[in-house]
Amino acid sequence: MIFSVAVEIRPLEGIANPEGLTIERALPALGFSGVREVRVGKLLRFELEAADEHHARHEVEQMCEHLLANPVIERADIRLEAIGATK
């Protein structure tokens, strides 16, 4: 199976997020006054070939653990979608 994968890397709860704070302070200057709790992370998209969804998820979890996210400051949320059969 081929999967479309989206990995959302988010700052851990309780970890300061200077990017989010800066955006949160900038928005009111443009008239957007109701914005709170801005957090900036990363979104990685890729395609992955795997036997099934279970294997695909396991492999992406390993990628996150070893490279994609830093567990000291980040968490990773994984979304998978089957988009076709392996040719």
Added chain:
Amino acid sequence: MTHETTVGVLCFPGSNCEHDVVAALEGLGAPARIVWHSDSDLSGFGGLVVPGGFAHGDYLRPGAIARFSPAMDALRDFAERGGPVLGICNGFQVLTEAGLLPGALMRNAGMRFICTTVECEVASSSSVLTAAVPAGTVLRLPVNHYEGNYTCSAGDLAELEQNGQVVLRYRDNPNGSTGDIAGIANRTGNVVGLMPHPERASSALLGSADGLPLLQSFVDAIARGGGASQASRVAS
């Protein structure tokens, strides 16, 4: 422990302080040589430095890719045997990503790239970088970074403080670092990472020579044939 005295200065694609480190060490009479990151044999060195710069373009996160270089496996073995290891700026980021030092370095509070000279206070002499510098000594050192905002878990912070592993603190915190931390050591004191650049404070002509006592400590540790057991473990 090896009795080699030459310092190996690791160079990744994107490193840019390796020559400065070599020049500063040679100024202290310590032989130093640049090593390419793909070299997996670091057996000829008595000390290792991971210099500043932007290893692998800082892609994904600073240090995230660099830690998989063959030289880093050899560096890890060297560190585990008690060999003196120093990570400066990007090198500090690489050492935290590699898990050789606790915590992580985030974007600076205020989202500004900082390039200035700051005052730092030596907080502990229990490391290969500070063994010869009394706690309380104030040093003027250049900083030059966007991701120098040190953070770690509350548990790690308590452990760092309790064991005297915080070796350098900012007097006027420029980047939001937890506990004003500018540099830390591992438990055994032989691996040290710091954001300021001691090699750029190696001559009064450059504005400060305050980096020299730190680098001299490192060179002395190498001359003694290691860091862990010989570095003073008296927390201050």
